[in-house]
Amino acid sequence: EIQFDPTTHPHRRVNPLTGEHVLVSPHRTKRPWLGQTEPPQQANLPEYDPKCYLCPGNTRAGGQQNEKYEHTTVFENDYAAVLPPPGPSAPPAPHPLLTTEPVQGGCDVICFHPRHDLTLARLPVPDIERIIEEWSSIYRKRGGQDGIKYVQIFENKGAMMGCSNPHPHGQVWSLSAVPSLPATELANLQKYSLSTPPSAAPRGPLGRSCLLCDYVTFEVSVAQAEGRVVLKNEHWVALVPWWAVWPFEIMLLPYKRHIPSIVHLTPEEKTAFAQILSQITIRYDNLFSCSFAYSMGIHQRPVPPTTDVVADDQDEENVAHLHLHFAPPLLRSASVRKFLVGFELMAEPQRDLTPEQAATRLRDLPDVHYLNAPE
């Protein structure tokens, strides 16, 4: 009988957060690449760009002027994907398969720093702590607004990820509905908590088991040698999940206790969060010596608890366990990406190296940014 070898034999893995599979085809990176290459990024950005609509003091498309901000700043997107309430009520469906659900909410832009030329990878840790504070305060503010059911914090970084401005910034879309993917993740976390007997890992509300606590406990204790863990500190671990789709996908999450959202973090956990965010983004830039493109998103409790809720441990909404997904497209070099097209769009995601191989590559990189490295 043939012995299974994950680096030789194509196989599928399941993402328990979504129920979806990924097809792992470890030999595909050997094929020659004659396809599209990404244009080199603009090097030597200025510290301030008079034409940038995110730089301090500049005027935006809508005519408003940015604050002369010194750390972070937040404003409403001039081209928001959702609009504030009140909205219309649902129109009658012309057929049961054709229903319409009106959505309200708001879209915020958050500038991470006044400097036009820096990214998370090049910001000092205290500046990243300020970004985390800003995320917490938008999450509290938007999540506390009437009718808002979900707050999605994310960052698109790099032109190949649809980002139209290199000035370091992220977005926050707050909606009157829970979007498909987090709704699926929450349903699977809920299902797991009700069906799986608690292990020695940290636990969710009502003493029930937590899928992500169980998973991450396994990864940091038992499986660390197998090597999906990239980085770890006192409170957080960054790993290439067993079910990763993107070549160098990372999941970042706290592993010492069950934490439903960023407003549940202690000051020490926040500092450790800023530190590991800095370390992840530095390694990403070091992988191909470029400003590494990705989409990043924070998954957590749909909205923060209000002060008058029942005790944390009784609150079923706390079934969420805070985690971040990084989805970076580059595969082979600064200019050759993975395309999730054809088979991936029509059948299921397919990856060309194993998550363990990706984690090893990331783990072995220096932790000093290549632009700051001594000659």
Added chain:
Amino acid sequence: EIQFDPTTHPHRRVNPLTGEHVLVSPHRTKRPWLGQTEPPQQANLPEYDPKCYLCPGNTRAGGQQNEKYEHTTVFENDYAAVLPPPGPSAPPAPHPLLTTEPVQGGCDVICFHPRHDLTLARLPVPDIERIIEEWSSIYRKRGGQDGIKYVQIFENKGAMMGCSNPHPHGQVWSLSAVPSLPATELANLQKYSLSTPPSAAPRGPLGRSCLLCDYVTFEVSVAQAEGRVVLKNEHWVALVPWWAVWPFEIMLLPYKRHIPSIVHLTPEEKTAFAQILSQITIRYDNLFSCSFAYSMGIHQRPVPPTTDVVADDQDEENVAHLHLHFAPPLLRSASVRKFLVGFELMAEPQRDLTPEQAATRLRDLPDVHYLNAPE
């Protein structure tokens, strides 16, 4: 009370094939685009390229020589994502969340035509009929092999869709497992057929209702004025589905009777299929006067019936209704695409114009290819 207007008010629609939502934000195309633009495509391709590994008579990466084919040709991908059986059996899972499912199968490449410089949009209809015959025969051959549970026929067209060679070609990946997306679609078709009382539309096996027959019957009869239908002939309709994600997404399907797969097509239905494929791809090219990039996939019965199965009408596998998805990324012009990133990857797909607006644009285009149009 505010009256709901789909071209003004952000809203969500559900895809009944997947259960997923799309967020429709009709005002977003107004925002200025300063982001990545796609490089212009190579114009004036030669009819034969001595360096192309798909042109007749040339040598491929693996050293094999292509036939001097005159219509279509098929060969196994030199860098297949899955390998033929026998494969290893599943290894023990180190944790219940970390299971591995070995997958076997085969990956075929199908060259659509000897001419290096043509695409579906520029091929005569009889040549497209030959491609349909080739799809049918691969589907029969691969789908009849031991252990094959699913055959996915698809085409990646254009560099921005990860296609590495402009020579007109598609792929067929055959697997020992049903991939996530078709599995979900089949489950939803099955669920609908068991739970929805039959309407006047064509019906699936056992006289049960068919989700796609019901949907398409509504679109071609009742709702045609609302305008999601792009093109229609005696047997087929091409429409921008109610739940479209990609800006100019199209679903192509037969609407006169329930048809589980391409091997169930009559000769007339095949000719009509070739005709409408030609017309769709011509309109796509005409939209922005360029060779329009897309991923296309055929969804149907996972594998064809064997001759010794029960009567068609008794076969539950025939719950599938043949349909094709076209996922094209361009949004505003030949060089500005939609990026499904950030919010889309972390929360749910979002689109910038309504499906009805997209269908109107496509419907209003000339049906003669812009390169063949009289001056």
